[in-house]
Amino acid sequence: xxxxxxxxxxxxxxxxxxxxxxxxxxxxxxxxxxxxxxxxxxxxxxxxxxxxxxxxxxxxxxxxxxxxxxxxxxxxxxxxxxxxxxxxxxxxxxxxxxxxxxxxxxxxxxxxxxxxxxxxxxxxxxxxxxxxxxxxxxxxxxxxxxxxxxxxxxx
Numbered sequence: 043x044x045x046x047x048x049x050x051x052x053x054x055x056x057x058x059x060x061x062x063x064x065x066x067x068x069x070x071x072x073x074x075x076x077x078x079x080x081x082x083x084x085x086x087x088x089x090x091x092x093x094x095x096x097x098x099x100x101x102x103x104x105x106x107x108x109x110x111x112x113x114x115x116x117x118x119x120x121x122x123x124x125x126x127x128x129x130x131x132x133x134x135x136x137x138x139x140x141x142x143x144x145x146x147x148x149x150x151x152x153x154x155x156x157x158x159x160x161x162x163x164x165x166x167x168x169x170x171x172x173x174x175x176x177x178x179x180x181x182x183x184x185x186x187x188x189x190x191x192x193x194x195x196x197x
Contacts (some may be wrong), residue, residue, distance in 0.1 A: 051102065052092040064163045064168035064178040065103070067095050079114040081135045084167060088116050093166065110172030113174070123178055124155035124171045131178055138182035146175050 050057050065082050066074070069174055080096040095105040105111075110125060111118035121131040135144045137152045150156045161170045 044054055049096050049097070050083070050087065050090060050092055051091040051095055053085065053087045055085065055087045055090070056094065058167070059083045060084045060094065060166075060168045061162060063162055064166070066115060067163040068109050068166060069094070069103050070107055070109050073103060076103075077103060086114065108166065110164075110166065123155075123175050125166075126160050126171075127154050127157045129155040130155045134175055134178040134180045138179055144179065144183065146172055146179065147176060149179060173184075 050058055053129045060082050062077075062079060066077055071076055078096070078099065078101060080099050082094050082096050082101075082103060084094055085092045091104050091106075092102055093105055093108050093115070095101065105115055110122070111120060113121045113123070113131070123129050123131045125136050134149055134155070134187065135148045137142060141152060142148045143152055146156075155175060156171065161166050165171055
């Protein structure tokens with residue numbers, strides 16, 4: 043059963059809990075006075091402009107109020123895979139496609155990802171980017187679908 047305040051007030055989808063230190067570090071300075079010591083959630087909906095919220099208290103922070111682009115939100119640029127080392131999604135894809143790397147360890151060595159970890163403060167989710175990098179690797183290794191023409195022979 044959902045507790046009051048778990049769904050995003052903008053899109054009504056379930057958000058994920060995020061630590062106050064993450065919110066305090068990533069909200070732009072001019073909005074920091076609105077941060078209260080509350081429980082916050084992050085909206086995971088790519089098309090929703092709301093990032094952090096605390097529903098019972100009416101505290102909301104939108105994409106334009108956050109210091110960094112939130113990688114999973116629509117139109118985020120750049121799309122960081124690792125916020126701490128400023129490694130972008132394209133860097134991970136390139137390491138896989140051009141250099142044939144297949145493990146998080148090898149990709150991190152090549153790109154410098156996860157070299158300066160301070161994920162709680164730098165990543166909008168407040169978590170290590172290991173799973174994000176692994177997903178990018180996995181997606182990059184999937185064969186691309188080629189369009190094929192069906193030839194219809196009429197007799």
